[in-house]
Amino acid sequence: QMLNNDGQPIGLELDLSGLTLPSLPDLDVDFSHVGSLKLSNMGLNASPEGFLTRYRHLRWLDLSNNLLRELPPALGEMHGLTRLYLQNNQIRLSPDTAQILSQRVTLRALWLRGNSLGIAPDFSLITDMRSLSLSNAGLDTWPAGLAEQPNLDQIDLRNNNITSIPASVIAPPDEQLTQTARVNDVTSVSGNPLTEGALLQVRDYSQRLE
Numbered sequence: 001q002m003l004n005n006d007g008q009p010i011g012l013e014l015d016l017s018g019l020t021l022p023s024l025p026d027l028d029v030d031f032s033h034v035g036s037l038k039l040s041n042m043g044l045n046a047s048p049e050g051f052l053t054r055y056r057h058l059r060w061l062d063l064s065n066n067l068l069r070e071l072p073p074a075l076g077e078m079h080g081l082t083r084l085y086l087q088n089n090q091i092r093l094s095p096d097t098a099q100i101l102s103q104r105v106t107l108r109a110l111w112l113r114g115n116s117l118g119i120a121p122d123f124s125l126i127t128d129m130r131s132l133s134l135s136n137a138g139l140d141t142w143p144a145g146l147a148e149q150p151n152l153d154q155i156d157l158r159n160n161n162i163t164s165i166p167a168s169v170i171a172p173p174d175e176q177l178t179q180t181a182r183v184n185d186v187t188s189v190s191g192n193p194l195t196e197g198a199l200l201q202v203r204d205y206s207q208r209l210e
Helices: 073-077 095-102 174-185 196-209
Strands: 009-015 034-038 060-062 083-085 109-111 131-133 154-156
Touching: 073 095, 174 196
Parallel strands: 009 034, 034 060, 060 083, 083 109, 109 131, 131 154
Antiparallel strands: none
16 A cells, blocks of 8 residues: 555555556556556557556556657546656647646646646646646746645746746735745746846845845
């Protein structure tokens, strides 16, 4: 039995990482007892949908270090996911697939670094996010819905193409300054081509905190 950070059991773990298989089988078996599925480093260039759809009760899913170009549609049926690792693929998001991620409201960890996302999901509905990894993800705008997150301890936005920072993040009203300062404290943005205006905003924001 795998346990989450709160010590609660999430189910059994199935780890196929590193196996080189031509494909994963379509299954007609109930795998509701499996809470963690690891399919990393398998050379997958397409989502094994017939396989994944049997794991709708997953809490943790690891599809990192593959060759996926699209978000697996099966994620749309996984309503209890708390950890999703998709780093180091070739995934590009569309508005529809970004919305699938935005609606995974139970997520606590989402790692998408090393993809070519183009756009980011909106995190407004995900209220218990803890760890967000979006470095080297081909983003040119700041992800929405992060400034209000109460429990975040990591936001990694390094090495993207972000040029500006939303006012809600860098120029919040006084009554929200403490909350945004806590979130900004755990946010990494180095390696982005911030404009001179954005850098001035950062300077002004720093002075408000003194």
